[in-house]
Amino acid sequence: MSEGGAANPSLIELALTFNKIALASFGGGLSAWSREVVVVERRWMSEEEFLSALTICRILPGANQVNLAVFVGTKFHGVAGAIAATVGLTTVPVLVVLALGWFYFTYREVPAMQSVLKGMTAAAVAMTLAMAIKTGRKCLRGPVAILLFVAIFVLSALVRLPLFVALGICGPLALWWAWPRRKVVAP
Amino acid sequence: MVGVAAEEGGGAVSPRTLVQLLAVFGSLSLLSIGGGNTVLPQMHLDAVQTYHWLNSRQFADVFAISQAAPGPSILIVTLVGYAAAGWVGALVATVAMLVPAGALVYFLARFWNASKEAPWRQAVEKGFAPLTVGLVLASGVIVAKSADHGYRAWALTAVATVIFTCTKTNPLVVVAVAGLIGWLGWV
Numbered sequence: 514m515s516e517g518g519a520a521n522p523s524l525i526e527l528a529l530t531f532n533k534i535a536l537a538s539f540g541g542g543l544s545a546w547s548r549e550v551v552v553v554e555r556r557w558m559s560e561e562e563f564l565s566a567l568t569i570c571r572i573l574p575g576a577n578q579v580n581l582a583v584f585v586g587t588k589f590h591g592v593a594g595a596i597a598a599t600v601g602l603t604t605v606p607v608l609v610v611l612a613l614g615w616f617y618f619t620y621r622e623v624p625a626m627q628s629v630l631k632g633m634t635a636a637a638v639a640m641t642l643a644m645a646i647k648t649g650r651k652c653l654r655g656p657v658a659i660l661l662f663v664a665i666f667v668l669s670a671l672v673r674l675p676l677f678v679a680l681g682i683c684g685p686l687a688l689w690w691a692w693p694r695r696k697v698v699a700p
Numbered sequence: 701m702v703g704v705a706a707e708e709g710g711g712a713v714s715p716r717t718l719v720q721l722l723a724v725f726g727s728l729s730l731l732s733i734g735g736g737n738t739v740l741p742q743m744h745l746d747a748v749q750t751y752h753w754l755n756s757r758q759f760a761d762v763f764a765i766s767q768a769a770p771g772p773s774i775l776i777v778t779l780v781g782y783a784a785a786g787w788v789g790a791l792v793a794t795v796a797m798l799v800p801a802g803a804l805v806y807f808l809a810r811f812w813n814a815s816k817e818a819p820w821r822q823a824v825e826k827g828f829a830p831l832t833v834g835l836v837l838a839s840g841v842i843v844a845k846s847a848d849h850g851y852r853a854w855a856l857t858a859v860a861t862v863i864f865t866c867t868k869t870n871p872l873v874v875v876a877v878a879g880l881i882g883w884l885g886w887v
Contacts, residue, residue: 536771537872541773543771543772561829562825564828565828567832567836568831569812569824571835574729574801575802577735577736577772578771578772579774579802580801587806606770606771607794609770609771611782613769614765614783618783628885629882631882632879632880634843635854635857636857636871639861640860641843642864643861645840646861648836649833649837652833653830653833658829665831665838666838669842677733684827687827687828688824688827689827690827691827692823692827
């Protein structure tokens with residue numbers, strides 16, 4: 514039920530895929546890109562497994578996207594897979610950051626890229642919103658799911674509670690709701 | 701003098717600095733619950749106030765650079781490491797930031813994969829999905845707010861969201877066009 518249909522990707526394939534995800538994410542939107550590639554394109558995970566992994570990766574310490582790479586890599590190849598995915602995700606971005614940083618420390622400024630970035634950020638935000646719409650269509654079936662979705666959005670985006678507090682409130686409710694039961698007697 | 705190592709470039713790197721980098725970023729890695737950006741205040745304190753690897757202005761600039769680059773946003777650590785101890789420092793800081801949190805995720809992912817039939821995993825997959833959709837939507841809104849999204853940026857975001865949601869256009873094309881629009885100064 515929770516398995517994506519795909520064959521086992523090789524280590525190289527893992528690294529290249531996460532490299533692609535990283536490079537696509539100029540201006541942000543890394544979660545949306547991860548979903549686009551891992552769920553839609555490669556079918557390595559089902560929608561639900563991906564989404565729950567994403568939240569698990571948010572709760573754990575570390576950058577969410579690195580965590581997700583480790584998670585996906587581990588699923589297929591254990592330690593080696595985790596390393597391959599992480600190396601794939603971070604190598605080129607590290608080199609880009611270093612090049613920009615070297616330029617900055619040497620010349621004390623970075624060539625004006627602010628305006629390009631502004632446009633890309635607008636698109637990255639759009640990609641994130643589109644991901645919410647696409648996944649919402651599949652996962653927000655029924656009043657309880659919608660209620661949970663609205664609750665955590667309000668607590669997180671509008672009230673600006675820290676992730677832990679927002680999840681501390683909504684998480685147990687969600688688990689209680691989703692816990693597999695035999696026949697439930699209607700109240 | 702601040703940022704000396706980076707400016708001299710390639711001079712002898714003191715082992716003490718490398719140990720400090722390992723200690724600082726290794727512990728920040730485990731503290732970064734909820735994503736890398738949650739430890740920025742502590743990172744600032746350590747890098748600027750305690751160890752004087754760079755000054756406050758440089759820290760802000762380096763943060764902007766790391767946000768501009770593709771890939772995980774946590775790569776600010778690469779540049780702080782670079783400021784502290786050149787190329788070696790960059791490598792040490794990056795690895796120190798990635799490995800501890802990555803190891804934690806690895807063990808959790810192993811456990812996750814070993815519990816395919818467990819009720820708790822089914823509950824997490826079903827129950828966390830609507831929460832993740834809410835958190836994704838929230839992160840889009842929060843990024844837009846913090847990126848100082850004007851009405852033109854919002855218009856671009858709206859158009860791009862419709863394109864992402866309703867068409868099969870390659871997202872990379874949309875991001876590139878958005879960057880071009882930004883470069884032309886229309887955002």
